[in-house]
Amino acid sequence: MNIHEYQAKELLHGFGVPIPNGKIATTPAEAEAIAKEFGVAVMVKAQVHAGGRGKAGGVKFCKTPADAREKATAILGMQIKGLTVEKVLVTVAADIGSEAYVGIIVDRQRKKPVFMVSAAGGIDIEQVAAQTPEKILYLPVDTRYGLRGYEAMRMGFFLYRDVKLAKQAAKIMQQLYSAFMASGCSLAEINPLVATPAGELIAVDGKMVIDDNELDRHAEIEALRDVSSEAASEVDARNCNLTFIKLDGNVGCVVNGAGLAMATMDLVKYYGGEPANFLDIGGSSNPEKVVNALRIITADANVKCILFNIFGGITRTDDVANGIVTATKANPLKVPIVIRLTGTNEEIAMKILTDNGFSASADMDEAVKKAVATAKGGKAA
Amino acid sequence: MSIFINKDTKLVVQGITGRDGSFHTKQAIEYGTNVVAGVTPGKGRQTFEGAVPIFNNVYDAVAKTGANTSVIYVPPMGAADAIMEAVDAGIALVVCITEGVPVLDMTKVYPFVKERGARLVGPNCPGVISPAQAKVGIIPGRICIPGPVGVVSRSGTLTYEVVYQLTRAGIGQTTCVGIGGDPINGTNFIDCLSAFEKDPSTKAVALMGEIGGTDEQEAADFVKNHMTKPVVGFIAGQTAPPGRRMGHAGAIISGSAGTAAEKVEAFKAAGIGVAVRPMDFVELIRAKLH
Ligand SMILES: Nc1ncnc2c1ncn2[C@@H]1O[C@H](COP(=O)(O)OP(=O)(O)OP(=O)(O)O)[C@@H](O)[C@H]1O
Ligand SMILES: [Mg+2]
Numbered sequence: 002m003n004i005h006e007y008q009a010k011e012l013l014h015g016f017g018v019p020i021p022n023g024k025i026a027t028t029p030a031e032a033e034a035i036a037k038e039f040g041v042a043v044m045v046k047a048q049v050h051a052g053g054r055g056k057a058g059g060v061k062f063c064k065t066p067a068d069a070r071e072k073a074t075a076i077l078g079m080q081i082k083g084l085t086v087e088k089v090l091v092t093v094a095a096d097i098g099s100e101a102y103v104g105i106i107v108d109r110q111r112k113k114p115v116f117m118v119s120a121a122g123g124i125d126i127e128q129v130a131a132q133t134p135e136k137i138l139y140l141p142v143d144t145r146y147g148l149r150g151y152e153a154m155r156m157g158f159f160l161y162r163d164v165k166l167a168k169q170a171a172k173i174m175q176q177l178y179s180a181f182m183a184s185g186c187s188l189a190e191i192n193p194l195v196a197t198p199a200g201e202l203i204a205v206d207g208k209m210v211i212d213d214n215e216l217d218r219h220a221e222i223e224a225l226r227d228v229s230s231e232a233a234s235e236v237d238a239r240n241c242n243l244t245f246i247k248l249d250g251n252v253g254c255v256v257n258g259a260g261l262a263m264a265t266m267d268l269v270k271y272y273g274g275e276p277a278n279f280l281d282i283g284g285s286s287n288p289e290k291v292v293n294a295l296r297i298i299t300a301d302a303n304v305k306c307i308l309f310n311i312f313g314g315i316t317r318t319d320d321v322a323n324g325i326v327t328a329t330k331a332n333p334l335k336v337p338i339v340i341r342l343t344g345t346n347e348e349i350a351m352k353i354l355t356d357n358g359f360s361a362s363a364d365m366d367e368a369v370k371k372a373v374a375t376a377k378g379g380k381a382a
Numbered sequence: 383m384s385i386f387i388n389k390d391t392k393l394v395v396q397g398i399t400g401r402d403g404s405f406h407t408k409q410a411i412e413y414g415t416n417v418v419a420g421v422t423p424g425k426g427r428q429t430f431e432g433a434v435p436i437f438n439n440v441y442d443a444v445a446k447t448g449a450n451t452s453v454i455y456v457p458p459m460g461a462a463d464a465i466m467e468a469v470d471a472g473i474a475l476v477v478c479i480t481e482g483v484p485v486l487d488m489t490k491v492y493p494f495v496k497e498r499g500a501r502l503v504g505p506n507c508p509g510v511i512s513p514a515q516a517k518v519g520i521i522p523g524r525i526c527i528p529g530p531v532g533v534v535s536r537s538g539t540l541t542y543e544v545v546y547q548l549t550r551a552g553i554g555q556t557t558c559v560g561i562g563g564d565p566i567n568g569t570n571f572i573d574c575l576s577a578f579e580k581d582p583s584t585k586a587v588a589l590m591g592e593i594g595g596t597d598e599q600e601a602a603d604f605v606k607n608h609m610t611k612p613v614v615g616f617i618a619g620q621t622a623p624p625g626r627r628m629g630h631a632g633a634i635i636s637g638s639a640g641t642a643a644e645k646v647e648a649f650k651a652a653g654i655g656v657a658v659r660p661m662d663f664v665e666l667i668r669a670k671l672h
Contacts, residue, residue, distance in 0.1 A: 109597075260618050263622060365661070
């Protein structure tokens with residue numbers, strides 16, 4: 002789960018990381034009022050779940066409250082990587098001496114969180130990583146022992162010659178690490194970590210990505226979720242315990258299991274169609290899930306055909322068949338449906354379906370081909 | 383022959399009295415697996431289905447029954463503990479079915495297991511089956527038949543699909559291993575490939591990967607440099623959009639890394655036969671067996 006910059010910075014601040022004062026505005030008038038209250042130059046910053054906001058024009062310096070109003074007018078409602086900006090952070094502009102990059106990410110190969118730090122921070126860090134990797138220090142952490150003092154100091158001195166700054170940085174590494182572990186992050190970064198000409202460090206941008214698997218034990222972080230930044234269908238699906246990702250095609254897919262769901266989408270494409278979504282109804286047998294899945298998929302006006310691909314292992318295919326019958330009785334389908342199911346209780350499922358006027362196949366390729374043709378022709382074969 | 387599990391497997395089920403644990407234990411017993419013990423803290427001295435003794439912890443189960451393999455069906459927040467307990471009690475092979483284990487938990491579990499020389503399969507996996515010998519986990523027994531093909535996969539139902547198609551074509555399996563869909567798992571493709579390479583009865587390997595990470599690319603290197611047996615591979619997620627987690631926690635394209643295209647390229651460069659569709663496995667494997 003992504004959280005916004007202002008939320009990440011507040012979390013980090015809770016662990017002691019220094020951040021500039023800031024408040025959220027959803028209108029230009031609010032932005033102006035906040036700037037007036039701070040009484041100094043501010044930055045107006047788009048709060049969206051996308052990287053590269055600065056480069057997209059979503060981060061602006063404002064000398065006066067009137068200026069803040071004007072910049073907020075421009076930023077609110079703008080699109081960054083397809084996401085609409087609904088709110089801005091109005092925050093005190095820091096005096097910038099230098100910008101460093103500090104990040105932690107769970108590294109799949111090393112199977113550990115790895116710190117990445119660089120004195121060449123700021124909006125071009127991706128370029129630094131690609132072109133001058135020697136400017137980045139990578140430091141894996143054994144989470145059983147935590148971040149040791151000497152490791153934090155090593156990073157501090159990698160960033161700063163000045164002893165006072167190096168020690169401040171080491172402390173911030175510890176605070177960032179604590180926040181990372183305590184919040185169940187898969188990524189946490191401060192970019193830039195600004196050193197002011199007066200010799201103080203301050204986190205001017207913060208980013209955190211939370212491991213979805215941690216949310217059960219972090220209700221306080223689940224509460225930070227911004228549903229306005231997600232497709233309504235995806236929010237609906239999550240509330241029904243379905244994994245759903247909306248795409249642009251016209252073949253709606255209902256599949257059990259993530260790997261098979263991906264393979265089904267790929268096969269739709271292989272036979273010349275375009276998948277409308279990824280949807281995994283999961284392993285457990287529950288007709289209710291099928292009912293919800295159909296509701297979510299048929300809400301997408303692009304969908305011209307619905308394809309079920311069910312391999313019954315733990316999932317009982319008769320449960321899925323019952324779900325299809327129940328759902329379509331309550332809400333008759335406006336688009337054709339193609340059903341493939343095989344595995345546990347296949348004979349019972351086939352009988353339920355044929356008794357209710359559906360046909361089904363046991364072969365995956367056959368069903369996918371038929372669904373693609375149906376979506377193109379707009380008519381069930 | 384087979385890898386990881388066989389007729390000598392003595393299985394303890396952690397979480398045997400739970401909904402999933404009890405259901406799949408019955409299936410495993412029906413399949414002929416030697417289930418020697420169950421563990422549910424607080425239910426020690428009871429028996430499961432009147433046949434399998436239940437213990438309060440894995441230590442007692444090992445001491446009383448000689449269990450050498452464990453399968454875990456406990457909820458995600460307890461899974462890390464369950465794995466560590468099993469390994470500490472001396473279990474050599476731990477198969478964790480549980481989905482939803484926090485990845486930071488796994489950063490602690492992984493070195494713990496390695497340092498003690500045990501093997502962990504999973505988490506978030508369907509388990510392991512050696513047809514006609516033993517079944518540890520949730521792979522349906524009736525879709526498998528014994529034969530010469532080793533199967534390894536990051537997925538559950540996609541594996542069933544491929545195995546079922548092989549079986550229908552009369553091509554049996556030595557062992558099928560689901561290594562799981564999480565970013566950090568105990569056993570990777572290379573571990574399985576090297577075990578299949580050593581297993582005399584395995585003549586070819588079917589490998590199902592997916593987007594995210596570099597496990598498939600490393601597997602390709604291994605095949606090129608260390609394997610004599612033929613391998614056929616498939617990558618799921620050609621149509622997956624970047625930056626989205628496709629159901630599995632590990633199935634995500636980060637930036638431009640971990641795409642299906644780059645994995646397929648790695649396969650081709652290593653001489654791995656590429657199945658474009660799941661059904662292609664049948665003909666490609668058949669050709670390699672002759
Ligand atoms: N409070 C602030 N005071 C001074 N300068 C700031 C402040 N906030 C941002 N900046 C400047 O703007 C640049 C870009 O801002 P920021 O790092 O927040 O966004 P970004 O990195 O472009 O966005 P993203 O995190 O989406 O990639 C910073 O590198 C910094 O130079
Ligand atoms: Mg930044």
